[in-house]
Amino acid sequence: MKKFKTLVMLISVSHSVIRGKTQMNMELNNSQELNRLSEQEVRFRCPHCQKLYRTSTDVFEGSEPEFDCSDCNKAFLLHNRCDDFGLYVASMVQEPVQFDSCPKCSSLKPHKSDECPTCGVLGSKYLELQKLESPALFELNQIWKRVMQGFDQDSLHQEFLNECHRKMALNFAFQKYSDLQKTLGYDSLCKQYLRQIELRLEQQLKAVQQPANEKAKAQTTPPMSKMQWVFMGLGAVGMASLIYNKFVPTFPNFNGLVMMLTVLAFGIGLFSNSKSDLKL
Structure with a gap:
């Protein structure tokens, strides 16, 4: 009976040892698997809001990828190198600087700035006042704004010139292109449209002078009664x-x-x- 108890104890100890070895092997395998997965994993943070992201290493196939953060909705680039903390380096995307023209002096100003650095006028207030005082001039300025946004599109320029011609405001168009040329320097497109404005002004002047000449001629030589x-x-x-x-x-x-x-x-x-x- 005593021998049987001893045998049972030996069997129990052997089972415990086997279970311990099995658990150690499982933990070792899990650790190895985690290490293998971590080696294949790319971890990085958004440079704007520091949100942590994870992805696979095949993200670097080709050029450096660009991401849009789901929290701050800002774009950033991911580089194939790590920092001191083991995270892959991400950098902000340099957005191109955009400019608008001042509605009063036509000088260039930053896109998000309301105040003109040249004349000091607040663009939003100036447009509201102009809309109330001169709706026709406000409409022309709105068309000119579209011209500045798509300067390479000839259809926008022709729309602006036609509207100025219809409203007898070709001098306003000439001033806009002249101010823009002074700001940009010599520009072939500005030169081209300035020439078109000169031709339109000549036609407009002839159209105004012809009835006046005919009226003066009729007044100098009236028919005899x-x-x-x-x-x-x-x-x-x-x-x-x-x-x-x-x-x-x-x-x-x-x-x-x-x-x-x-x-x-x-x-x-x-x-x-x-x-x-x-x-x-």
């Missing part, structure tokens, strides 16, 4: 009578009277009002 024709006719009869009396003296005593009546008829015919008419 019936009264003028009557007096001019009487003057012509008197002139003919004087010539006839010169060669064939018929009424030599009335030459002075006929001459006076002839001069009077011609004078009334020339200087009478062209709008007056003889009512027959």
